[in-house]
Amino acid sequence: MTLTLSYPMVRNVGFDGVLVTFAETMSDPANRAALSFRAEVERLDLDGVLETSATLGSAYLRLDPARVTHADMAGTLKELLKTRDWYNTPLPSGRKLWRVPTVYGTDLAPQLEDAAQAAGLSPTEAVRRLSHSKVRVLTIGFAPGQPYLGPLGPEFNIPRLQDLTPMVPEGALVLAISQFVLFSGPTPTGWRHIGQTAFRCFRPDMTETFTLAPGDELLFEPVSRDDLERIRANNDDGLGGATFQEITP
Template sequence: MIILEFRYKAAGDSSILMELDVGIDKDINKLIIHLSNIIEEKTSEGFGEVIIGYRSLLVQYNPLTMSYYQAVEKLKQLKFAENNKSHEKRRHIEIPVLYGGEVGPDLESVAIHNNLSPKEVISIHSEAHYLVYFLGFTPGYPFMGGMSKRIATPRLENPRISIPPGSVGIANNQTGIYPVESPGGWRLIGQTPLRLYNQQAKQPFLLRAGDSVTFKEIQIDEFNEIKKQVELGDYIPVIKIDNNNNIYTDSQKGGISYL
């Protein structure tokens, strides 16, 4: 049985930071997600959005209806069940990636740093199964665990001012995908033609905390074809539910399946 002992800290005048003294762990991640869902169901009691971290929750509350100390006491009294059915079904999303070249300018440096060939880096990166621990930094940016130490590489000493959306990067022992154009210091090894963030969609984020992700190497022709379909709103990524292998798609035009 996992016992969660949180530290509570004030974060501004309407938020509470709940922290655990643990490392990055997939089982803790399940519980963190479960806790966030329970708290967000307590809107009638004055709680609002919950932001997830590796080992933390940032909980918003209404300071007009309760004080910080009252909010903390309410959080302490919540019963958090470990065996929750809401996470028995985990989504699995396959992300197509064009590796190297102009879209992956740091693939070579990652290979050199780890005494590997670029092909070996691609193989190792695309063979792993990743867990989305949380979204942050920019809208829809997935922080994922599960990358092999064999391709771990430090961040760039001088971050880039602008990184194109869809860029796949490596920083230390993590991999991630830039959903929107932004500055960043992760080493870029490729790019996906998928949109991770669509502000106009009913569900704007392709990925969610708790999702399982794999990367699939594609070539330039397939990259351009998928990108064209995405821009037209015709591309429908396949999202699988791991526990029973059901496949769900969304035929809605103008957006991506964010089930």
């Protein structure tokens, strides 16, 4: 017998968590729903909710069990889910559009050609498409402040590498399964390193330690290696030459 799941779904997570899931796999509507639902929970300031977060297709709430039970919170959330079509709700306000200077390829990002070949494109065409792709911060995770960005076009639904790259630096732009990840620190990875920035996603010396927020949008605009070196020499704010503007609804 095949069990058919119905979404959105409200489930308990451990002693003090509730997870509202909008789809079994990541999709643009499910991510929009997760971001918008989480923002509405924050706006309502529900009693007993200590913190919230959003993933690729879910919203998570951590509760104070002394103030609210799982059952009562589940009932509140189910009623909130009925108030609108969350899959077609506009994204939350307060988001930013970032333009991030990026070197594609060269020895700074040596797996561009491999990624382009996997996508069935020339390196030049891959850079053209990637640099014109406005991607959204779908979620933040794996490392402090580190965003998963997408969705990219279906041609970039390429698999991860079978073997790990021993290390990529902070600011590395990597690609797999129709998403970017912008690395917040040096780390091994199975994603293809196709671009390099001087952008710091995690700035512990700043008031806002996470530079990006879920729902922000980014364009990774091509620059030369010399341009990037000049940016690195004057990068006191950690933004790597990036600029941003507020996204109006």
